[in-house]
Each structure stands twice: as C-alpha cells, then as structure tokens.
Amino acid sequence: MPKRRIWLGALLGAGSFAGTIFYRRRSARSRTRVDLYFDDGSMLSLATGSPDADRLLPIARDLLAEAG
C-alpha cells in the first residue's frame, strides 16, 4: 500500500511538472511576436513561426542583447 502511494505521488509530481513546462512554453510562444502599426490606424500581429516574424525577431533579440 505505501509503495502504491509513493508511485501515485511521483506520478502526480511528474504530471504537474510536465504541465508547468508545457504552460510556460506555450505562454512564452504567445508572448513572442511582432506587432506592426500603420498610419491608417490598423495593426498587424506577426506571430512567431511566421516567415516575417522569424526574419524580424532575431534582429529584435540582437537589439535586446546589445541593450543588455
């Protein structure tokens, strides 16, 4: 019986850890984007993974690293 409890606890712990990692990765991905605002008041959001965002985001990362 105690052995089963240990296994259950370990399983719950591992599940919770995996869930945390998944949530953090997902929220980090949703935070990574480029928003362009135009003179006519419209806005375009380029999500990470799109070719345009993947062209602009490395420059932004370099700029942030340089700003340090």
Place this chain on the structure above:
Amino acid sequence: MDAAAAIDELKGLSTQIEVIMVAGRDGAVTAATVDDARAARLGGLARDLVAGADSVRDDLGRDALAQLQAATPDGSVFVVLDGDRMAVATTGADPTVGLVFYDLKTLLRQLGAAEPAPAEPAAPAEAPADEGGADA
C-alpha cells in the same frame, strides 16, 4: 529641449523603459542613454528592424509604418517613427504597451516642437508695375 535632455527626462520618468535612443531612419544616432559605441550598434539594428518591417508593409500594400513592438519573453523593442526620425526603447518582459508608445510619441513631439520651423519659401518677386498702361 535637446534630444539628450529629453531622453534623460523620459528615462527618469518611466519605470519600464531600460534603454532609449533617438536616431534617424538610417540608424544615425542623435541621442541615447547608452555609450556611443553601443548606441551605434543599436542604431544599426533598429534601422534593420524598421527596414524589415517596412518590407513586410510593402509586400502587404499597407499604409506607412507608424510604430512597432517586437515582443520576446526576455523583453520588448519599441520603435515609433516620425518622418525620417525614430525613437527606440527597450523594456523588460510584459510592458504596458500603450504607455511606452505614448512616452515615445511624446518624446518625438517634444523634439519636433524644439526644432525651428522650416523657412518659408521666398515669395516670387513681384512683376514691375506696368507703367504707362497697356490699354491701347
């Protein structure tokens, strides 16, 4: 107020902005809160970022680019454009976007107001009065 004083004032007021720079769209730095060498590198990167964003705008046939935010989990880059000039700021993660844009627009407006108004084009010389009259 000159550009250096304006960015120093903004840096003192904003709790979110880490680095501020005013530069031309060609990357030539007017003033920055970092040393000259870093400012020059930041100016070049900001120029590349704006050029890339402008190329996206061009591909999509959109209006002129007014401002942009590049957001990453480590921080954000903000650029506000005003003619040939741009104000660039970096922040930490999850900034108050509207507030940062407002601060940068105000900065550019202050700098625009401080500049002398462009000289009026010279009025064309008046034709000499027709003496003697032309009526026959």
